[in-house]
Amino acid sequence: MRLAVLVSGTGSILEAMLGRDLPVMLVGADRACRGLSIAHDASIETILVGRDDWVASGTDASGRRGFDRDGYSCDLARRLAGAGADVVAMAGFGTILADSFFAWGSGRYRGRVLNTHPSLLPAFPGWHAVRDALAAGVSETGCTVHMAIPEVDAGPMLAQQAVPVLDGDDEAALHERIKTVEREFYPATIAAFLERCGQERILEGQPR
């Protein structure tokens, strides 16, 4: 199985995947970011599919130029498939993928996209999960690995792990404690998923 990773930020989860020898053959990003440099340094092929290239025609209700999410998602799927990616792991990817991503190529990526999220879903979905958990005053949060679907931070869960909130935690400290867990937990869950997909392929008589 050929694994692509999607990043937008510092890429520390990607770094952990590479440290675990996951078969990452491609790294994609929606913006210039450190994650792309990590891939370059590891001699892994990269693609930058910039959000800014997908401005929707017309403006939204507040007069802002919109984002052509369908067009973007379709193009990203086309480019990942063109590079031969079978499974996609999002690692801090900052663009919500529309159904056109999952539907592309007769549904090539349905059930083939994983995500890690820094909360115990369904609690605190969205981009500010750590901040929201602190604001809610919970004593414990954590991380969730799940199959991605067009709804944000939803989809069947594969694994979860709790992380305590400690006195004096700010967003950065708590997020870093969660990421320390994600760096172990996400690569291990992906490895198990790839193994399962490979076995399914053998049963279907396809090359692994």
Ligand code: GAR
């Ligand atoms: C991780 O904590 C990941 O769970 C989160 O972005 C961080 C990426 O860290 N993803 C989301 O919040 C998705 N909703 P990194 O850039 O250091 O790898």
